[in-house]
Structures are given as structure tokens and as C-alpha cells.
Amino acid sequence: MSVTTGRAAPSGAAGESSRINATWQEVAADGGLAAPAHHDLALDHTQLRSLYRLMALSRRVDRQAINLTRQGALGVFASSQGQEAAQVGAVFALDDEDWLFPSYRDSVATFARGVDIVEVLALFQGSWHCGFDPYRYRVAPQTTPVATQALHATGLAMAARMRGDPIVALTLFGEGAASEGDAHEAMNMAGVYQAPVVFLVQNNQYAISVPVSRQTRTESIALRAPGCGMPGVRVDGNDVLSVYGAVRAAVDRARAGGGPTLVEAVTYRLEAHTTADDETRYRNADEVATWRANDPVQRFAQTLRDLGVLDDALTAEVEAEGEELAARMRDSLFGAPAGDPREMFEHVYATPTPALNEQRALLDGELSAEGDA
Amino acid sequence: MSVTTGRAAPSGAAGESSRINATWQEVAADGGLAAPAHHDLALDHTQLRSLYRLMALSRRVDRQAINLTRQGALGVFASSQGQEAAQVGAVFALDDEDWLFPSYRDSVATFARGVDIVEVLALFQGSWHCGFDPYRYRVAPQTTPVATQALHATGLAMAARMRGDPIVALTLFGEGAASEGDAHEAMNMAGVYQAPVVFLVQNNQYAISVPVSRQTRTESIALRAPGCGMPGVRVDGNDVLSVYGAVRAAVDRARAGGGPTLVEAVTYRLEAHTTADDETRYRNADEVATWRANDPVQRFAQTLRDLGVLDDALTAEVEAEGEELAARMRDSLFGAPAGDPREMFEHVYATPTPALNEQRALLDGELSAEGDA
Amino acid sequence: MTVTMAAALNTALRDAMREDDSVVIYGEDVGTLGGVFRITDGLQAEFGAERCFDSPVSESGIVGTAVGMALYGLRPVVEMQFDGFSYPALDQVISHVAKYRNRTRGRVGLPMTIRMPYGGGIGAVEHHSESPEAYYSHTAGLTVVSPGTPGDAYSLLRSALAHPDPVVFLEPKRRYWMKEEVELPVSGEPIGRALVRRAGATATLIAYGPMVATALEAAEAAVAEGWDVEVIDVRTLTPLDLDTLAASATKTGRAVVVHEAPRFAGYGAEIAAALTERVFGHLAAPVLRVTGFDLPYPPAKIEHHFLPGVDRILDAVARALEY
Amino acid sequence: MTVTMAAALNTALRDAMREDDSVVIYGEDVGTLGGVFRITDGLQAEFGAERCFDSPVSESGIVGTAVGMALYGLRPVVEMQFDGFSYPALDQVISHVAKYRNRTRGRVGLPMTIRMPYGGGIGAVEHHSESPEAYYSHTAGLTVVSPGTPGDAYSLLRSALAHPDPVVFLEPKRRYWMKEEVELPVSGEPIGRALVRRAGATATLIAYGPMVATALEAAEAAVAEGWDVEVIDVRTLTPLDLDTLAASATKTGRAVVVHEAPRFAGYGAEIAAALTERVFGHLAAPVLRVTGFDLPYPPAKIEHHFLPGVDRILDAVARALEY
Numbered sequence A, B: 001m002s003v004t005t006g007r008a009a010p011s012g013a014a015g016e017s018s019r020i021n022a023t024w025q026e027v028a029a030d031g032g033l034a035a036p037a038h039h040d041l042a043l044d045h046t047q048l049r050s051l052y053r054l055m056a057l058s059r060r061v062d063r064q065a066i067n068l069t070r071q072g073a074l075g076v077f078a079s080s081q082g083q084e085a086a087q088v089g090a091v092f093a094l095d096d097e098d099w100l101f102p103s104y105r106d107s108v109a110t111f112a113r114g115v116d117i118v119e120v121l122a123l124f125q126g127s128w129h130c131g132f133d134p135y136r137y138r139v140a141p142q143t144t145p146v147a148t149q150a151l152h153a154t155g156l157a158m159a160a161r162m163r164g165d166p167i168v169a170l171t172l173f174g175e176g177a178a179s180e181g182d183a184h185e186a187m188n189m190a191g192v193y194q195a196p197v198v199f200l201v202q203n204n205q206y207a208i209s210v211p212v213s214r215q216t217r218t219e220s221i222a223l224r225a226p227g228c229g230m231p232g233v234r235v236d237g238n239d240v241l242s243v244y245g246a247v248r249a250a251v252d253r254a255r256a257g258g259g260p261t262l263v264e265a266v267t268y269r270l271e272a273h274t275t276a277d278d279e280t281r282y283r284n285a286d287e288v289a290t291w292r293a294n295d296p297v298q299r300f301a302q303t304l305r306d307l308g309v310l311d312d313a314l315t316a317e318v319e320a321e322g323e324e325l326a327a328r329m330r331d332s333l334f335g336a337p338a339g340d341p342r343e344m345f346e347h348v349y350a351t352p353t354p355a356l357n358e359q360r361a362l363l364d365g366e367l368s369a370e371g372d373a
Numbered sequence C, D: 001m002t003v004t005m006a007a008a009l010n011t012a013l014r015d016a017m018r019e020d021d022s023v024v025i026y027g028e029d030v031g032t033l034g035g036v037f038r039i040t041d042g043l044q045a046e047f048g049a050e051r052c053f054d055s056p057v058s059e060s061g062i063v064g065t066a067v068g069m070a071l072y073g074l075r076p077v078v079e080m081q082f083d084g085f086s087y088p089a090l091d092q093v094i095s096h097v098a099k100y101r102n103r104t105r106g107r108v109g110l111p112m113t114i115r116m117p118y119g120g121g122i123g124a125v126e127h128h129s130e131s132p133e134a135y136y137s138h139t140a141g142l143t144v145v146s147p148g149t150p151g152d153a154y155s156l157l158r159s160a161l162a163h164p165d166p167v168v169f170l171e172p173k174r175r176y177w178m179k180e181e182v183e184l185p186v187s188g189e190p191i192g193r194a195l196v197r198r199a200g201a202t203a204t205l206i207a208y209g210p211m212v213a214t215a216l217e218a219a220e221a222a223v224a225e226g227w228d229v230e231v232i233d234v235r236t237l238t239p240l241d242l243d244t245l246a247a248s249a250t251k252t253g254r255a256v257v258v259h260e261a262p263r264f265a266g267y268g269a270e271i272a273a274a275l276t277e278r279v280f281g282h283l284a285a286p287v288l289r290v291t292g293f294d295l296p297y298p299p300a301k302i303e304h305h306f307l308p309g310v311d312r313i314l315d316a317v318a319r320a321l322e323y
Ligand SMILES: Cc1ncc(C[n+]2csc(CCOP(=O)(O)OP(=O)(O)O)c2C)c(N)n1
Pocket: A105, A144, A145, A146, A173, A174, A175, A176, A177, A178, A204, A206, A207, A208, A269, A273, C028, C057, C059, C081, C085, C088
């Protein structure tokens, strides 16, 4: 059982969409955050249900990943809980041929893009740095050094534009990562080359223990857009429809040759930074509780119930699918044999060097001595 | 003969200043370039004459540096011609205890700050990387890797603030340098720590051969300020009074605890990038001529003549001083003996390592063999 | 008392801050959280957020502002959260930290310390197990230090903080929880001095940082083979105390260098080359190297096959003895 | 025909761009200006600004976007304007360029080339005369190449551009104007092969890049001393062709490595260490190193005292022979 790529319908899809509202704030070309503006979304009920399914499954696999980490099947895990609207909503705005450049935080975005969850988790399992084929899913490896992937996304977008291919690159990074030089260089170069790339900053209020107020003094990360000559948008990152709408508008503009956009999704990380982090050292339970009341998965479920799009049958169906997924995660990740250590020599270069062959022979000898070979 | 530090009078100085006008555009806190606004300057006639003297002498020493490079006394030189208003005006806004962090482009700023011009030029002569004592002048070495010194300025300003010392750091860099990650990291950190630092970007239209239109898509580098939570200003960089006014306002705010400011001075490099550059490959003579008509030194002289502050006597006096300076430059820089090569071992560490002592002995031997020792 | 290396480092920072109010500490998560490894734990509480504070995620910014702070007369001690995240700061380190004194003809020294946990062996994800010492050691103007024991962690860090020049202080993260009986404060051998950790006559093992403990373990295991192995802890990577290494190699005639970093153009090559040049006539075998392989640090599940262990070290000793 | 190294490099880029439209070139001032050394001269005119274009002043940005371009299937060739300005890109190089193939289990190779002029001897200001090869050579996953002659500059650059993995291509800037009689296109020995540039029996000089010409000069001068010196051009720093070096050292019993970079933990240490391990029994003397001193590159007026020259090399050969 695999999750299919979530993507938007072609424009001009079925009409029930007009009742659906998304809201975001635009930054004027010369700066200045405008008042929130409302937009109609072109999403039909089928799409809304797909989106719900991805959100709910995302929450389920994230919870299961935390469990599996506690139980030792994963070495560490960086939860996306609380950020499902930002991640799933953004990915849902991509077309099949587009590319995603996620970070360690974006396992749920990667999953929503269609990557098998077990392959996603290889990184955290410690079996390999990237467990999936980037070309198969058009998803780059989840990147650990923050902000660096923003440049890869920009470069890929530049290349696609040069080739005349109508594809868009979406990259996700945090408000902390936005302090890095690479974030600025990526946005500036994307502006210069009018690269079809969308920068989605998930402002989840913390960079490990450091609150956004000590990360930057700007009122909004979106205010960095005019300084690189691109549109900027600030959106409620816990409202999946607004995130979808804002990112979709940016993707459409990029594809049409309108260049990059910076989108700041204001959200919250509900869990600790990773399973190795102790969040009680830097934030209090009240704050977490306040944001938990704004849970993006429940909120979307409620919206859909209000719209009459979500009923108990669908909820149950998705829940069952989630349990199936969780079970498969457990089965695949628990007690998985470590790979052959000799594989470490295989992918350094297209052809191993003489030195690597010698070193491999050394390891071969050791493995034979251990009786492992 | 040495040039004294150019600095502003203490506030509350003599009254003839009210007739003097400066103009700049402010960026609103949430972005957006405001219309140009006029400000009265607190500069009296003595100060205006000092400023004129520094501008005129700056032009003269710059021309002489180019001559000396053509004649082989300097290895290379990066001219400030056309940017005297930006550099001298900014430095004039500093108090004695403030610090300047210049780049290779800012020899004239360094000179205007009071550093002996012969010491300034050691860098281009190739006699030592920095020819002056930073502590004596409170001027950091002119930095070659672009934008890197913006972080040093920010760090010094953070340290001064921690110590409770009312000093301000001013750093100069180009619009090309502003594309570097370090420029962003410096501005962002300065915002977070409310460091008393002023970032003066001299947008001289080119980074070597690359025009600003291909350096960044932003309308104005000043629009980067709101993204780091600081005030931004755009000023006519060929109008020394406006530069002075804008930078002085920023310096005053920083000193009063109001944090950093980003100032973009729009100007033009009249000479080639360096004496090694061939500007005809990337810009045409008409463009240069247009800007030459807007020469900041002549323009300021005219303003002062209109104000009745500059007369032929002063012009002649400053001219004579300039010739004296130029002559001293020639005398000091021509045929200056290369320093003792053994000095290269002396400043690597406070105490030379055993390896350095061995290597020094090797060189000693070679020099003896050459009969140089 | 029994102290872990983590506790020794924390105490060293605290003691230095008490003695010298120009010492300031900053970096990612070093304030409120006390660092991801808790090396700065409690410092913000004791000394206030002026002297121990969090920075934005901005390594070049952290190191570059430390240059300015040192220029102003403070003694900044900055943390790179992990080895693999020290690379964005390499330009500031190579272009400025290492060169400022020289650039200014000795007028401006930069008494700053760049601390970072380094090395593998803790089951971490990519970029958290790098051994970047070769980059720093090759950069003239830097002093590079790595302690192998809790006591040395204390005394070397105190020395680093008092040093007139910039020190890159490499903390062997998998030894943070290593324990030693030692009374703090302890003042050990100064920066620039290697130490014989175990005397022996058959062969010399040369190690630093995380590999000191492994080398000592190997030396103990070697007893069973009838080998009496000397173990030297390099302690200061730049400047290298070649005299101590040479004395040992002259005595034993056989030396093996051990480090986690990949071998090619690694730090061990310098030891092998310099030592060979110095004591060539006394060597019965070439100086051998036991190192990580020439590849990016492998995933956690197989990292133990990458890291030099006792057996791999003993095999090398055997090869040296067979010459 | 007589070609300079600069012309050979320019021709190599042009020929590759004609043959393969996935080759794109960018960097600071490489378009309109043709590069500060004119290595990309005329390429924008011939191939258009889509395939040869200027970038913002943004080295990490240049290398990082090249990763994305290569991922998409192009073959980006980027220029770092000078050695000393390649450092801001080190994080992208170490963390991504070198590791992408391995990270993705071989699924994503990055066929990209990072060109840069390097080394001293041209009277430049600070940061324009660095020899950063040790940093790149130690970084597993990179292929590091440096040509010593115009012919090799052509053929190695063509090979680099066709290589399936990222190549750091170090151009010895003070040899840009060096001339050779050679018909282009020329296809020389592949990446990974060292070359005996001058056969000899007394001792072996091992050099690369800017020092190849100096080593050959020294070998000629050595004739007057009655020494018949063999000169090897390393050509590919990673992976090193140890076989060719070992064959020569076995024959002569004496080897001297020459490079401009500071000695300590420099690239020469690897050659000395690896060669000694391989041919220890054949060596009559330790492998010696003639290198720059362990200090930041000195100011232009005294740089000739820093750079290894014929006399310093011959002194080392004499020391090796005296053993
Ligand atoms: C270049 C770099 N520096 C430091 C780190 C260590 N680190 C891991 S996550 C993190 C905080 C990042 O915060 P943010 O960008 O807001 O992302 P979030 O974890 O909140 O999603 C830091 C400092 C890193 N991964 N990369």
C-alpha cells in the first residue's frame, strides 16, 4: 500500500470550490505587509478529501515515528506535528513534474509528496542518509545543514527555466534557517534569474530552544522578499487551505515565468525539537497548550465537517489506513537488519578509487575474521 | 603633515547650519520606500570647510595613487573617485571613539578618518596587508573578502554595547558585497542584539563588470532593512551633505540605543574597478560621462560657493595641501625598500612555534647565501 | 572527585568566567538550553544573558562577530553546535580568525576560542560525526587543541581561554560521558605539549581526542600479545609537539598514528611525514596510519565498521612489528 | 601551435560547450568580462547569456545552485574568482558537492566542475594567492585536479567536464601565461594518472600545478651538480596515482615533494606518508618536503622568499642525497 502523490487538480476543475476561502497577507513590492486578503480556492470535494487524508495520515505516521524512536527502531526523529497544514498544504500545491527540497523537519511533506514512509525514515533509522530515489519522486534528500537546500532548489529551478521546462521547485526551511547566509543568497539569486522557485519558511516559533524573537528582529520573515525583488506572503500556517492557496498562487506565478515567491507560514512545533530534545527547558506547557488548541489537523477536519465534506465513514476509512501504515512502519523498521557495511565504499565515486578498494579489502578481512562475511 | 580626523561638531554647535539641507528616503518599519524627506543639518561653516578639505584632498590622493600605480610604486589600486561624498560624508558623521570597518574600496574613507595616506597604501604597495595600527585610528584593516567585515563591525558594536561604552561602528561595503551571506547574517544579528552599527552600502552600480541589475532584483538595497528589523535609508550618494545627514542620524540613533541602520548610498565608480581592470569591456563612455557631470566633489564645491562658504583662497589653500600630500606620497612610496622578509615569521602567533623558528632559520640561511643578511 | 569530560568542560568555562569578566559565551542554544550537550549548562543562570547568550542560526555570523568582539578586547568563546555545522564559518576562520594578527603586523591579536563537539560514534544522523581537524590544522595562524581525558579537557580549555591567539577547541563528543578521578581545578601540561599516556617499548601509538581512549585500550589488549605499547596523546594538533613523538619513536622504532578522520591528506599524514623526516634512521618500519576510510561518514547503523577500533589498531601494530 | 595555459583552458571550455549543450558556465564576471583572467573570454558571445553568464557576488550561492543544476541534469562549470574567495563556498562543497552521490546511494551523481585560479607569485594583495588544495583533497567525494602545462590544462579540463563526479579544478594562475607547443584538441592521460615529466635516476621530485615548471627548472639546474633528477607531475591530487610515484621512488630511493602551500598538514604530507608506507624498504632517505612556510601568505613585496624556488629545491635534493 502506498500513498499517492497529493496534487492539485488542473485549473478549471469542478465547481464546488467557490465556497472555499483562503486568506493571506501580501508584502508590497516596495515592502509593507498588507491587510489579510481573501481568495477563492479552486478545490473540489475530492481534492479536499485527499487533502484531509494526507493530513490525517501525516499525523498518524509522525506519531508512530515518535513511538518507534522511543522503542529504539529509529535513532532520533524530528516531528512535524503542528506543521501538517504548512507541509501538506504546500506540497498539495505542486504538480507531478515539480520538485520538493525538504529539510529534516519535513518528513510529512516528503510523505505527502508520495515517498514511501519507510524510505523516508531511513534517515532517522540510520540505515542510509537518504532512503529514497530523488528522481523517482522528484524530492531531494531531506537536508540537515539548515538553509543549504534553498540553493539547490534555486539551481534546479534555474536549470529547468534554461531548458524551457515548466516545472517549479518548492523548498521548505525554518525561521531559524532563514538567518543563514545561504537563505539570503538563494533568494537573491532566485530573484536575479527569475527562477521558478517557492521558498516556504515554516516559522514554527523556535529554532531548537531559541524563540523567533531572538532569531531575528523583523516583524515577519516575509518582509525579506522585497529586499530580493520578489513577492512576499505571510499566511496562517495552521490553516491548510490558506497555505495551499498562497503556495499554489506562488507556484502558478513561478510556472508562468513570474519568478520566485517567499511565503512565511506562521505555525508551531507541538513536539520537542527532536526526540532527543527536552523542550521543558525553554518553553512552558501553557504555550504549547494554546497552540495545541489550534491543531491544524483538527481544525481542517472541523472545516470539512462544516462544509459537509467529511463524514464518519471517511474518518474511519482514513483511520484504518493510518493503522495499516503504522503497522507497516513497525514491521519494516523494527529489527531491520543493518545493511552491508561494505556498501559504504560503493557510492563515493562512480568508480571506486584504488585507495577505496584497498580500504574495502581491509574491512573485508575484518568481516571475515568476525565471521560476518 | 598629517590629516586630522574629520568628525562632526558636538551637537549644539554654531548656528549657521539651519540653511543647510539634506535629503533622504526612509524605508518604513514594515517596508516601503517613502518619498524623499528634507532635514536641516547641524553643521557650521568651519565644519563645512573641513568637509570640503577632506573631499578635495581625497580626490587628490586618489588621483595620485592611480598615477603611482601606473608608475609601478603600487601594485594595484581600487579608486574611490566618484564615491568621495559617500565615504567622506559617512566618516564625517563619526565621533572620535567610534570605529570604521572599511573595504578595499574605501581608501578615501580610511584617509578621511585620519589614517596617514602612506600607511593606507601599504596594502596596495604590497609592503604589508595593513599598514596602520587599527587601535590608533579605530579603523579596522581594509578588508578584501567582500562583506566579511560587516560581521566584525557588528561584533565590535555588540561588545561595546555589553561594556556600556557609547561607541558606534560604521561599516562600508558595496552593493555586490550585499549579495553575500555574511551581509545578511551581519544585519540580522545586529538587529537581534540591537548592536550600535551602521551599514553603509555604496551602490556604485557595478561589482567589477556586473551591473546592479544583475546583482539583485530589488529596487533598493535599503529594502533589506525591514527583513532584519532595522530602519533603512536610501540617499543620494553623490550629495555629501545628505550622506552625512543620513549617516549621522543613524549614528545618533545607534549611540542612543536605537540599534542598527542600513543606509544605501546611490553613487557611481568613475574609474575602473581597479587599475588592473578594463572597464571598456562592460560599460560605455556615455554612461561614465553622465555620472562625471554629477561629480560629488565639484558638486559640493558648488554648493559651498553658493552658500558663500568656499572662496578662492580656501580652494587654493586646499590645493596646495593636496600637492604637498601628493609629493609626500611619491617620496614615500617610490623606491621604498621591501621590508625584511623575516618579518613574515613574526606575527603568525604571539610566540612563534618551533616549526616557524626552523623555517625562519632556513630563510636566514638562504638570505646569508644571497648576501642579503 | 569523579568528573565526566562534559562536566570538566562546563567547570572550566564557569571558572574562567568567574575570573575574567571579558569572557563571553555565545552560540546556538548555549544560553537557555545550556547547549545540546549541556556543556554551557547553568552559565546563563550564573552570569546572566549578557555573558552567555543564544545566537541566531548563523555560524559565519557567530565567528565573524567574535572577531569584532575580540578586536574590542573581549574574550569570546563561541560554540559550533556540531562539527558538520562549523563549515559555514570556515571563510571567517581561514580568512580572518587565522590571519588577523599577521595582517596587522602583530597589533591586533584575537584571543577567541571556537569550541565544537566532533567525531563519530554516537549514532547520529549525517553531518553530526565529522572530524574536521585537518582543515583547521593546515590553517596557519590557528592553534588547534583536542583533549583526550576529562582532566585535560579542563586544563586545556582553561589554557585556550587564556591564550593570546585564536584556538579551535575540538571536543571528542563521544567521550563527553567518559569519567576520570581528578580534582578540579587542575592545571596540566600547557598547549603545545604532547603527553606519554602509557609508557612502552615495543611500538608507539599516537592518538588524540576520541582515539586516546581507544589507543589505550588497544595497548592494554596488546599485553596479551606480549607487546609493550607506548601511547602518546597529541593534545595540541597545531603546533605539534614533535619532540615528544620523536623521542618515543626513536625508542620503539615503530609508530602507528590513529584518528577517526578519513586518511587521505588527513592529520595523520603530517605526523607520519614529520616524524619520519625527524627519526628516519631509527625507524624499523614506516609510520602506519589507522584511520577512518576515505569516504563521507557512513550512516549510524554501520559506523562502527568505519571507526578505528582495538582490532584494527592491533593489526597495524602487528604489521609494524613484522617489518 | 603555441598556446598559453589561459588559451588552452579557454579552448577546452569552448570545445566542451560546442559538443555538449548541457555544459553551462557561470560565476563572478565570467560573462561580459570573460573572467578577470579572461579564461571564459568570448564564451558568452558564442553561446549566449543562457549558457555563460554572470552571477551575483555569492560563492556559496554559485556552488549551491550548481548542485541543483547538476541534479537536474546539466553540467555546470562554475568559477571561483580567486582561491581566497572559494572559502565561503566550502560548506556547500564539503556538505553537499562531495556527499551527494553517497547520500543518495549512488542515485544522484553531480557532474559539476569548480574552477579556480590558485597559488601565488603574481604580486597580488592578500587572499589572492592561496593554495587551498589540502582542504579539497582531504574531502572524500571530491576529485581534485591541477594541471602543470598548457596541454594538460586542456586535456584535464575536458576530462573534468566529462567526469561523472564533481571535480575541483585548480588552475595555477601564475602559469596562465606559460607557453607550450601543442596541437589542440589534445587528449592526454586521464584523470587519476601522474606523469613522469623528466626521467632521471638520482632522486625524484614530485610536484603539481605551479611547481611543475619550477621542479623541471630545478632538475635542469641539478645537471650541473651531476644529479639526474626525475620529475613527476601529480596532475590528479585526489585520487593520487601512488603507483607512478612508487615506481620512481623505488628506482631513485630519494623523493622530494614540492608545493607552495604551507607545509603543516599540507598535501605534501600525504604524498610523503603514503609513499613511505609503500616503498619504505627502498628509501635511502626520508621523503622531504619543500613547501611554503607555515604562515598566512605574505605581502607581495616579499612573496618570493616564501615560494619554493630552484635553490630551495636543490638544497632539499642535496639533503636527501647526503643521507
Ligand atoms: C548549518 C546548520 N547549523 C546548525 C544546525 C543545528 N540545528 C539543527 S536544527 C536547528 C534549528 C533550526 O531551526 P529552524 O530553522 O527554525 O527549523 P525547525 O527545527 O524549527 O523546523 C539547528 C540550529 C544545522 N542543522 N545546520
